[in-house]
Amino acid sequence: MRAGFYTGNYTYEVRDVPERAPIKDEVKIEVAWCGLCGTDLHKFNGQNGASVVNPPIILGHECSGIVVEVGPECKYFKPGDRVTCDPSYGCGKCIWCQQGLPNFCLERHGVAKGFADYVYPPEQNVYHISNHLDLQSAALAEPLSCVIHGLDLIQIQSGKTVAIYGMGSIGLLMLQLVRYTGAGKIIVVEKETIKQKLALKLGADMAVNSDQLEQISKEENIDYVIECIGLKKTMEQAIHVAGKNAKVLLFGLGNPKQPLQFNQFEAYTKELSIYTSYLNPQTTNRAVHFLESGLLNIKDMISAELSLEEMGNELRNHIYSKQGKVMVYLSGKR
Numbered sequence: 171m172r173a174g175f176y177t178g179n180y181t182y183e184v185r186d187v188p189e190r191a192p193i194k195d196e197v198k199i200e201v202a203w204c205g206l207c208g209t210d211l212h213k214f215n216g217q218n219g220a221s222v223v224n225p226p227i228i229l230g231h232e233c234s235g236i237v238v239e240v241g242p243e244c245k246y247f248k249p250g251d252r253v254t255c256d257p258s259y260g261c262g263k264c265i266w267c268q269q270g271l272p273n274f275c276l277e278r279h280g281v282a283k284g285f286a287d288y289v290y291p292p293e294q295n296v297y298h299i300s301n302h303l304d305l306q307s308a309a310l311a312e313p314l315s316c317v318i319h320g321l322d323l324i325q326i327q328s329g330k331t332v333a334i335y336g337m338g339s340i341g342l343l344m345l346q347l348v349r350y351t352g353a354g355k356i357i358v359v360e361k362e363t364i365k366q367k368l369a370l371k372l373g374a375d376m377a378v379n380s381d382q383l384e385q386i387s388k389e390e391n392i393d394y395v396i397e398c399i400g401l402k403k404t405m406e407q408a409i410h411v412a413g414k415n416a417k418v419l420l421f422g423l424g425n426p427k428q429p430l431q432f433n434q435f436e437a438y439t440k441e442l443s444i445y446t447s448y449l450n451p452q453t454t455n456r457a458v459h460f461l462e463s464g465l466l467n468i469k470d471m472i473s474a475e476l477s478l479e480e481m482g483n484e485l486r487n488h489i490y491s492k493q494g495k496v497m498v499y500l501s502g503k504r
């Protein structure tokens with residue numbers, strides 16, 4: 171089978187790796203689609219993703235597909251099932267797993283590296299999807315589950331004003347979920363006109379640039395600010411424009427070598443709460459339900475469908491990932 175590897179030093183290679191039968195409770199899945207995540211781009215650029223990177227590694231962790239074979243101990247899946255995956259699980263034994271915090275597991279196991287024709291996750295990481303949900307949308311269960319966890323942390327109250335920085339694929343998912351939490355007003359901060367238009371179509375009340383948001387923040391209280399870019403500048407701005415008693419969620423993946431600076435006195439006088447969000451503890455099931463509800467517009471978020479072989483160029487040049495969500499097709503089944 172083919173697999174797309176990050177081999178270190180800004181290089182990507184499609185290699186042939188042996189295909190095998192599933193063992194124990196593994197589910198062998200013929201991958202249909204895999205989303206390109208911002209963390210894949212980080213890894214390709216020599217930075218860490220959500221964890222440390224030791225190449226060569228197979229990229230991708232947002233995949234969906236069809237079960238082709240199951241291991242002898244597998245109970246809940248059979249060939250032909252349509253599924254999506256959670257790409258990692260906790261050991262169940264360490265101090266963090268014992269506290270119900272598997273996202274901090276000391277030996278987190280990565281599975282379902284989706285830039286490959288087949289993946290072999292254990293069944294605890296596999297989720298059934300209904301027949302009416304297309305496999306391409308189902309591949310977004312992982313990023314959506316991360317967004318759900320972030321929103322769980324800040325508990326948006328209905329009627330309040332929310333600003334969201336960055337309309338990449340995470341920002342667009344965030345926007346649509348925030349709409350359904352009953353936010354009173356959603357202001358998105360985005361410099362690209364084409365993405366501003368898309369944000370307005372997907373439920374934003376206003377789309378502005380960062381200077382305009384700064385002006386707005388002087389006239390009205392921004393109750394929640396969600397940063398989905400990960401740049402020092404925009405994260406610092408997010409803290410600055412947040413209003414009295416506001417909550418700031420720094421969701422974007424920042425550069426570990428660039429600590430933020432902010433004025434503590436200003437934060438103090440606003441009684442600010444600053445949140446971060448790490449991975450997706452037990453939220454995949456809810457992500458699948460949300461996708462199945464049909465409430466989310468996934469189609470308009472997708473900027474390109476590329477083959478495994480075309481990903482080298484995309485990882486180097488970010489042509490389509492700048493415009494929206496890039497989907498890699500493996501079998502390409504819907």
Ligand SMILES: [Zn+2]
Nearest residue numbers: 207232312313
């Ligand atoms: Zn991801």
Ligand SMILES: [Zn+2]
Nearest residue numbers: 261264267275
């Ligand atoms: Zn653990």
